[in-house]
Amino acid sequence: MSQRQRFFMMIAICLGAFLSHFTAGIVNVSLPQFTYIFQTELAIAQWITTGYLLVIASLLPFMGKLGDRYGHRVLHNYGFLLFTVSSVLVAFSTTITMLLALRIVQAIGAAMFQATNIALIAILLPKEMRGRAMGIMSTAVALGGMTGPIAGGMIASWLSWEWLFLIHVPVAILATGLAFRYIPSHEQTKKVSSLDLVGAGLFMLLVSLIIIAISNGNGWGWASQGMLILFGGVLVLVWAFVWWERRQSVPFLPVAVFRLSAVSSGLFISFTSFVLANLVLVVLPFYLLNQAHESPLTAGYMMTAYPLLLALTGPFSGWASDRYRARPLIFAGLGAMGVGVTVLAIWLEALSTVEIIAVLALIGAGMGLIASPNNSYIMRHVPLEHAGAIGGMIALTRNAGMVVGAALGLGMMNGESSQAVQPTIDAYRAVFEAGGLICLIGLFVWWYAGRLERQKKRGAEVEKA
Template identity: 30%
Template sequence: MIQHGCEAAPCPQTSKPWVLAAAIIGSSMAFIAGTVVNVALPAIQRELNATAFQAQWVVESYALFLAALLLVGGALGDLFGRRRIFALGVLLFALASVGCALSGTVQQLILARAVQGIGGALLVPGSLALISANFTEKERGRAIGRWSGASGITAAVGPVLGGFLVDHYAWTWAFLVNVPMALAVLWIAWRHVPESRGRSAGNGLDVWGAALATAALGGIVYAFIEAPTQGWHSTPVLAALTIGIGGSLAFVAVERRVRSPMLPLSLLRIGNFGGANLLTLLLYAALGGGLYFFPLNLIQVQGYSATVAGAALLPFIMIMFALSGWAGQLVDRFGPRLPLMVGPSIAAAGFALFAVPGVGANYWTAFLPAVVVLGFGMTITVAPLTTTVMNAVGEEAAGIASGVNNAVSRAASVLAIAVFGVVMAWAFDAALAEGLREAGASAQASAFIEGQRSKLAGAALPPGIDAAAAAALKRAVAESFVAGFRRVMLICAGLALLSALSAWVMIGRGPSKARAAVPRPR
């Protein structure tokens, strides 16, 4: 029998710890999948003989489907049962994780990661929905706080664990670690989690919106990732770009007319909500796109182990975890506008600091200051941003407002990684040509390295050359990657400053008031 949330059929007190455990472990799987792969990418690229652009697809195929289908996953839970859809997502995620580990080619891995993203889109919104459905209003804040704290710990431990597994075993274990977690979640969900549906379960599902969002993001991402190798004038790239732009326009048109839109455009006309989401788009593009290249720099250029690279952002996470309570009070004291200007501005300084280190940089003196400054800037931003999003709309629209903001942040990262890949390829190629000339590389060696350009810092050296020539060529490749990394980080700094500017222009000075209810179906 379907229960309609705890207000109608209270969740047994003995089941609540199990519900919280299922939500925490389930969401942790998605967090780990989103962070651990960046650390494993150099090993994946090397062992599967993948280009840098194929390695991008390993990340993007997961993130693309997760971003495009996130809101649909929440709606499916309301329609067909939150526990059922959550468990289906966990099962699909686990099977895809096994598929990732068994992949013998990079193409198989990309496909398995796409399926993993679909599973993630079902389980991520379901984890919080289970808490909302099974805890009373008085209990909900504490439960979400525990969920959030556990998520912070997962974000910290995930990359370090992944790096350790890559260094001491194989990159496949970075995926297989999800399987025992999934089995535990499925057992808990089957035995202890009550079923529930949302009050809006009768409003239907925005199938066209989901399909067009996937086509729009997928087309644009494909065009930017494949353009460096196929060329902007190639038929597949032009076709993908056309699909992406056309899908975006069609998505807006459909969302204006569909009865239950996955993205209610009326919400974006609310000043603080529209401003907060524009800020999210710009700042999380910088964060997701820039930090994609950071582990590659540490491992392939600086020579750090995967474990050390996984631990490199620990200070960032610790700062956010330690100061989140203080940051949560900033909107009450100063209103949303000031912290949403100051935080991204500090983050911009952090991104600029990432552009300073060269080849052979020491983490403690070169990268740690950038990580700390970026962490402090994001700490000032995140809690006030979330508060602004939630306060900008009415209580009935709070769930969809949170979902939209989450989807915007993930879509921003998907698009940024693709676009920054083009910037990196352009800068790398230009710097490599100059570096090979300065290194006095022979015509044969230069031709060999030129043929390896698509692997960026993972490029192999010509066989049979002496140690001195190998060292010179290796340094030329490393410096070329750093040249691209610097340009990417400076773009990230510019995006962060633009996000601060968007807050100054669009966010109100005083405390934001709820000004919108759930959009009425047309």
């Protein structure tokens, strides 16, 4: 592959990573507006965002598996096409039902290229370039998540609602053209003999129920009848999925790969880091507005310190992981995030505006040190025939971690959402103390996984001797 082709391939992949997170957040500000436009309830309008994220999260491993079977390029590029066409069609919706249906189609397209982009980088780029490439992609993800709500607010103020779904279409068309032109086809290393559709369906239902339960726990009440039914359904699906998978010669999830400590610990760190980051990102704005009495504009500017440092640190950490070891970078990133939440837990009231920005920057830099080295580290240990499935699982841990972090933070801060009393400073401290505990668990798991790897290497050396 020439340098020019590699350059434009990365632009296409990064534009996809940007767009999928940009479109996830662009609608949030305008949800109340949709209740008036389509004469519906807010509980239904919220599914414009919730349904989009739920469909993506539940389909990621399945789409990764399809990429392993039929080709990652095929899934990735046709996902772009489906995403682009549905983005145009959703803007012409005449009813809320039509809008939600087309939004689901858009989410299916986004899941197709989200699940396969990491696999494409791992397969098509030389080993010494993968970390930097994944760092650049992490920057695109951060920028998409940061600019989506900002663009949504501007469109809500100045333009009609249709532009929420049309504003990104020119970029999507460009990305689609670049993907078909510059992402090369590649031979599959192994053709899977069969696709476990029953296992895939059970896993998608399981992920959907877990995310619905976590997302609604604070609103419904964790001990409410609806939540108990959902948790009962989760237990039944877990049992059914395990029972079915044990009887399959080619199970939906590559169990043998998950037995590798590098893969299982890497996925755990991916999940943990996004729980920690989203816990801070969801809760801290409430403190800035209600306790520090910052204006919404000032609070918004302060919060951008996190994605900016993530965007700056990501490519550097990816480059460093290509040349040096990834494990120390990930350990340092977890440590930086842990220091940040510990500072918030102990000195929150005493921190000035500049100091809060510095803490957010530290947490963002820590996340930047984790994301791309961890993704590269996981994929380095994955057989190529499972690259799509594990790439989809990485994306799933990212989405699931964000959902769990938000639910945990809001739940600890407010209890049930029906409470009108503003959270006390002790409630905010409790959230950040929980974040510190989560970080300690992550550090221990990462240390222990490294210990297991070192023991395995010593054992292999002894056998050779």
